[in-house]
Amino acid sequence: MNANSQNPIISVRELVAKYGDRTVLDRITFEVNRGEIFIILGGSGCGKSTLLKYMIGLYKPAGGQVDIDDENFSGADEENYNRMLRKIGVMYQSGALFGSMTIQENVRLPLDEYTSLPLEAKNAVVASKLALVGLQDSAFKLPSELSGGMIKRAAIARALALNPAIVFLDEPSAGLDPITSAGLDSTIIELSRNLGITFVIVTHELASIYALADRCIMLDAKTKGIIATGKPADLRDNPPNDLVKSFFHRQPLTS
Amino acid sequence: MPSAKETASQSPVASFEILNDSADLLELKISGSLNAGGVAELWTPTTQKIAQAGKNIRVDASAVNLCDSTGAVFLRDLQRLAVSGGHQFQIDNLRPEFAKTLEIFPIDSIVPKKNGVRRSPNLVITVGEATWNLIEDLRNQIIFLGQLSAALYHVMLHPRQLHVKKILQIFQAAAVEGLPIVGLISLLTGLIIASQSVGPLRTYGADIHVIYLVSLIMFRELGPIMTAILLAGRTGSAFAAEIGTMKVNEELDALKTMGLDPVRFLVVERVIAGFWAMPFLTIYSMLLGSGAAFIVMLGNGYSLSALYVELTTYCNVTDVMEGMLKSFFFGVLVTGVGCLRGIQTRAGASSVGISTTRAVVSSIILIIASDCIFTFISTTLRATTVSMP
């Protein structure tokens, strides 16, 4: 899109992720380019959500580091970490909306905290973000009054509230019907192409993967590392190993 | 790349000037960065200007060097203001990449839709709802009592279905781990009542009766009541929070669809544990409360044997039995109410908090109400069987 499209916006180097003594990811390295839609694939329980949590700095890596915009993010001190957090928006797998606030208040919370916009301006911004995910009619409902898919969409609207440069989505289309899911995909593409937002997405939906991904990586629980990198169509046509092949062709593993 | 820096709010980043204010056209020139910072400065003055003007609007955006989605919402709002007043609106010289951003946010997308806004209720509705809730709650408590009895009956017929280990775990948490706090409060209460009543009784030369006074209070009333209130705070609330969280996570629904009755699966063991935990703690409370009176009187120079004679002369086993009877009842009451409030949890984290509060408050109210009934019955019985001194 512009001159520095070439240098990566996120670079993960030799990252080691552990829960207690148990290593979930072992020395993984990859880069996410500016403005691209980057997808993380892998079987259930292989560490996709874990990787996302390390990338957004919720946990300190046991080894290696995560850089955002060429700045050390995983090892940043509190002040720098908080400053860099403004560049990212996150949608957690469960949505993680605040149950005591309406959808409008949930999406407005970051605006209340970080901008000096007048209330009506904030409400207009919130309405525009909710319109992006098709939830304009639910602004005054509580999260408990929404379906699972609507909660996810509201959570995406909240992740977008501060116009972050990078948006992390953990399984955005899980639990959505195909039409809503396709609508969400085209919203993501629009946001990426028109606003230059970089997306890092965990998903299993083959249709979404083909529609969205500029590039993807596939994780594996056994090797605790990346077993494939590339464009989804390439991985489908020339799978580097059986696991990738069975994933893209939706076959059970035969071994 | 507009997105990377767009939320930064530094020194004045955006401004507007009026190029031309004729009879039917207001021309504005907007310059600078239309991001959260710039829009925060411009929003109020420009919207006011346009609302007051009440004529066609033309915006020159040639000097806009950044326009993120907040900026797009801002421009759309200016348009909405003009159009809703029946006037024309036009933006000129907006850079093509910003025009694209504007396209993502059509004009109707920025208007908060008002449907579903909660109206603040009036007094009549509030009072009516509160009354109805009270009746409804009473009904639910009776239904729950029925379900609990049925479940207990079922367990009596099929004792193998009972998870004894689970009961022991709950008993451990509720009773054994509750000993220190129950002990502390009982000891303190005994000490306070004893040391404060020595003086008044001494004026009649009756200070030895402090033992009688404190022991009777602890055996019949305060032992079971204080223990029950502590159990409500420690254990009833924990049950409400635990079951309430399960409810929020749809675990109770999962139990139901597996054909498992939540009352039988979750409540029975807790109530049985509570049934035994309360008397266990109550005896301890009675001992320490009455013991505290002994400590005070020993400190006042009485001999242990004199105090013992005083105790056995005036207090008897029926006093202790009365307290113990209450304690069994309170144990079931407190744990049952805790579980019921947990099951009644609605959705969301805050409703777990509400359930916990409700568990403690209803328990305390019910403890006091039922204690009044107990005391009334026992006084009546005593009056009819023994002639009061």
Ligand SMILES: Nc1ncnc2c1ncn2[C@@H]1O[C@H](COP(=O)(O)OP(=O)(O)O)[C@@H](O)[C@H]1O
């Ligand atoms: N908080 C945690 N504590 C311990 N182990 C965890 C925790 N979260 C996840 N795990 C384990 O780490 C592995 C990866 O989990 P996760 O990243 O959630 O997988 P997924 O790829 O399905 O998102 C799983 O085996 C899971 O059991």
Ligand SMILES: [Mg+2]
């Ligand atoms: Mg996951």
